[in-house]
Amino acid sequence: DTEVTQTPKHLVMGMTNKKSLKCEQHMGHRAMYWYKQKAKKPPELMFVYSYEKLSINESVPSRFSPECPNSSLLNLHLHALQPEDSALYLCASSQDSGHRTDTQYFGPGTRLTVL
Amino acid sequence: AQSVSQHNHHVILSEAASLELGCNYSYGGTVNLFWYVQYPGQHLQLLLKYFSGDPLVKGIKGFEAEFIKSKFSFNLRKPSVQWSDTAEYFCAVRRGGSQGNLIFGKGTKLSVKP
Numbered sequence: 001d002t003e004v005t006q007t008p009k010h011l012v013m014g015m016t017n018k019k020s021l022k023c024e025q026h027m028g029h030r031a032m033y034w035y036k037q038k039a040k041k042p043p044e045l046m047f048v049y050s051y052e053k054l055s056i057n058e059s060v061p062s063r064f065s066p067e068c069p070n071s072s073l074l075n076l077h078l079h080a081l082q083p084e085d086s087a088l089y090l091c092a093s094s095q096d097s098g099h100r101t102d103t104q105y106f107g108p109g110t111r112l113t114v115l
Numbered sequence: 116a117q118s119v120s121q122h123n124h125h126v127i128l129s130e131a132a133s134l135e136l137g138c139n140y141s142y143g144g145t146v147n148l149f150w151y152v153q154y155p156g157q158h159l160q161l162l163l164k165y166f167s168g169d170p171l172v173k174g175i176k177g178f179e180a181e182f183i184k185s186k187f188s189f190n191l192r193k194p195s196v197q198w199s200d201t202a203e204y205f206c207a208v209r210r211g212g213s214q215g216n217l218i219f220g221k222g223t224k225l226s227v228k229p
Contacts (some may be wrong), residue, residue: 042205042219043159056216090159101147101166102209104217106159 004107006091012113015081021075021110022092028108031097032074033104034066035090043090049074050097081114088112119208121220128196129228136223138190138206145211148189150180153203153222162204165189176200198229 004025005061013019023032031050035043048056049068063085065077074091092104117175122137140146150162163174171181180191189206 039190040222042221043217044219045216048216092159100211103161103164105161106151108158 004091004093004105006107006110008110009108010113012115013078013081014115015083017081018077018079020078021076021089021091021112023076023093023107024072025093025105025107027093027095027105028071028073029095029105030071031094031102032068033069033092033094034064034074034076035106037088037090037109039071040085047076048097055097070072073094080110081112082097083114086112119206119220121204121206121223123223125222125224125226127226127228130198131195132227134191134200134225136206136225138189138191138220139187140189140206140208140212140218141187142208143187146207147209147211148182149153149182149207149209149217150174150178150189150191151205151207151219153205155202159205162191162223196227198224198227201225201227209215 007022036045037043045058046060052068061081069077076105088109090109091107094102095105118141120139148165151159152160152162162178163172165172165182173179178193182189203222204222205222207217209217
């Protein structure tokens with residue numbers, strides 16, 4: 001089973017709202033990722049967690065705040081977003097981000113609209 | 116900067132036609148190579164991957180890809196496409212030794228006419 005689940009599927013929020021995206025995997029993977037995908041563009045890496053520690057932050061604005069409560073869960077807290085942040089937010093997981101043959105598996109994404 | 120190029124933005128084929136989608140990358144060291152597919156309204160799914168060994172790799176649904184190191188290429192092929200292959204195809208590269216940083220190409224939209 002290579003399933004990564006994400007909730008909610010769709011989210012509409014105002015620029016003053018605070019919301020959170022959730023991601024879960026039960027494959028025993030120790031690396032989890034957040035990507036942002038704008039329409040007709042490839043996914044762009046935002047954050048990488050390895051063994052529940054943040055290992056990569058691709059210069060993402062502080063209005064996006066990731067959290068990894070345990071090895072199966074990954075959250076993305078959103079606050080004071082801008083309309084240009086509207087996108088599909090993808091979560092992925094992999095066995096071990098530092099391993100030579102590591103492979104990432106993606107969730108279905110959360111379609112975020114910021115009004 | 117490391118980059119991944121997919122030459123075709125949109126490919127339109129009839130069913131049973133052969134497919135080849137190009138992918139080139141710019142990094143000169145060890146790389147891991149992937150093709151992902153995104154069917155309409157669905158999530159990214161892994162089609163195939165290359166780490167080392169036989170440069171011709173076979174994936175799911177009859178897809179295969181060939182790694183040509185001298186050309187920095189990893190082209191995706193399928194001998195006979197079906198309408199159900201209509202999707203967006205992304206090539207991705209992970210630099211050897213990097214901490215999980217997948218670099219994606221811009222994607223190729225494949226439309227298969229029944």
